[in-house]
Amino acid sequence: MSATRAVTPPDTEARVDRAGPAEPRLGSTLLRHLGLAAVAALLLVAASYGLEPFRNFQLATVAAYLCATAGLTVLTGLNGQLSLGHGALMATGAYTVALCQNAFADAGMTGGWLLPVSLGAAVLAALVVGAVVGVAAARLRGPYLAGVTLAVAVVVPALTVTFDGVFNGEQGLAVPVEPPPVALGAYFPYERWQLWVTAAATLLALLLLANLVRSRYGRTFRAVRDDEVAARLAGIHVARTQVLAFVVSAAGAGLGGALLAVLAQSVSPGAFSLTLSLFLLMAVVIGGLGSLAGAAWGAVLLVALPDLTHALTEQLTLSPAVAQRVEGNLPLAIFGITLVVVMIAAPGGVQGLLSRLSRAVSARRASRQRS
Numbered sequence: 001m002s003a004t005r006a007v008t009p010p011d012t013e014a015r016v017d018r019a020g021p022a023e024p025r026l027g028s029t030l031l032r033h034l035g036l037a038a039v040a041a042l043l044l045v046a047a048s049y050g051l052e053p054f055r056n057f058q059l060a061t062v063a064a065y066l067c068a069t070a071g072l073t074v075l076t077g078l079n080g081q082l083s084l085g086h087g088a089l090m091a092t093g094a095y096t097v098a099l100c101q102n103a104f105a106d107a108g109m110t111g112g113w114l115l116p117v118s119l120g121a122a123v124l125a126a127l128v129v130g131a132v133v134g135v136a137a138a139r140l141r142g143p144y145l146a147g148v149t150l151a152v153a154v155v156v157p158a159l160t161v162t163f164d165g166v167f168n169g170e171q172g173l174a175v176p177v178e179p180p181p182v183a184l185g186a187y188f189p190y191e192r193w194q195l196w197v198t199a200a201a202t203l204l205a206l207l208l209l210a211n212l213v214r215s216r217y218g219r220t221f222r223a224v225r226d227d228e229v230a231a232r233l234a235g236i237h238v239a240r241t242q243v244l245a246f247v248v249s250a251a252g253a254g255l256g257g258a259l260l261a262v263l264a265q266s267v268s269p270g271a272f273s274l275t276l277s278l279f280l281l282m283a284v285v286i287g288g289l290g291s292l293a294g295a296a297w298g299a300v301l302l303v304a305l306p307d308l309t310h311a312l313t314e315q316l317t318l319s320p321a322v323a324q325r326v327e328g329n330l331p332l333a334i335f336g337i338t339l340v341v342v343m344i345a346a347p348g349g350v351q352g353l354l355s356r357l358s359r360a361v362s363a364r365r366a367s368r369q370r371s
Helices: 011-019 022-050 053-077 086-106 112-137 141-163 190-214 216-226 226-234 236-262 273-286 292-315 318-347 349-370
Strands: none
Touching: 022 053, 022 190, 022 292, 053 190, 053 216, 053 236, 053 273, 086 112, 086 141, 086 236, 086 273, 112 141, 112 236, 141 236, 141 273, 190 216, 190 236, 190 292, 216 226, 216 236, 216 273, 226 236, 273 292, 273 318, 273 349, 292 318, 318 349
16 A cells, blocks of 8 residues: 555545544553553562562563653654664753753752752753754764764763763762652662662653554554555645654653663763664664564563573683673674564564464464364
């Protein structure tokens, strides 16, 4: 089906919205996503009591990465724009939350509302940077677009070193975070509190993104990705749609970077290198480009891979210097090999493979019932 036929022009769709039939579908979609978010929140709370503190921290890290991979899925998977600079957008969010938390601490301000305000400021800062980059990206295609986003990935960490009076150079900034509320008890595990905070922010972001993907904006994203000319003929403003996709994606990356800074309680330029941007892109491709479930698989890989490489290097008899070099480069090599294997065996990524298996099982059951 061509994009011209698949997408309803915005004006036409607005008339349909006013007429009424689309509103119940939107409402049912929102309610379904709210129900899924509530179930996920309950499962995460239950899991936080059953897991040891280190696993809670790892799960919180997966949630933080999920914000970035979900945002990149909207940009690359749904809108077809390639970005090699999402690590820089994560750095923007991380440094913003660090500056806000330090400013609150210097002013002697305390309270549970400070962290949400800092996270909101981080999302806003990343959103502004994303809008600037998105305007430039909307005018570029292919390698030129990749080059611009690659420059962003290099320039932003370099700025933190250049203005070391503000960002403290290579050493970075500490991120002071208040302990869990007293109402939870004096011995409430800090890692469990980190998971609750990170999961709440991530579920809220996923809820918004899931509804965006199912809305007419999501359909315009896919129409622009499939055929820009057809989308333009259908009445879609292609450049504005691409900028909007970049802004949404940047907001997700900014929130992910801010949550990572809160988890680590520090931020430095080395944590948001070009390698991170490449990892993010490979993760969403391996997980399944174009679906939020694939973004979740990608986030899991981003956390599981360092543990896997560490376990592999421990099995080898190497000198400490060689082991350190191998451990630093092995994740990228394993990610690259995994990417090649997945693209050959399952072009739709992990989520695509699971969907195909699910359909095959359903078809076999239906065939048995008929026979």
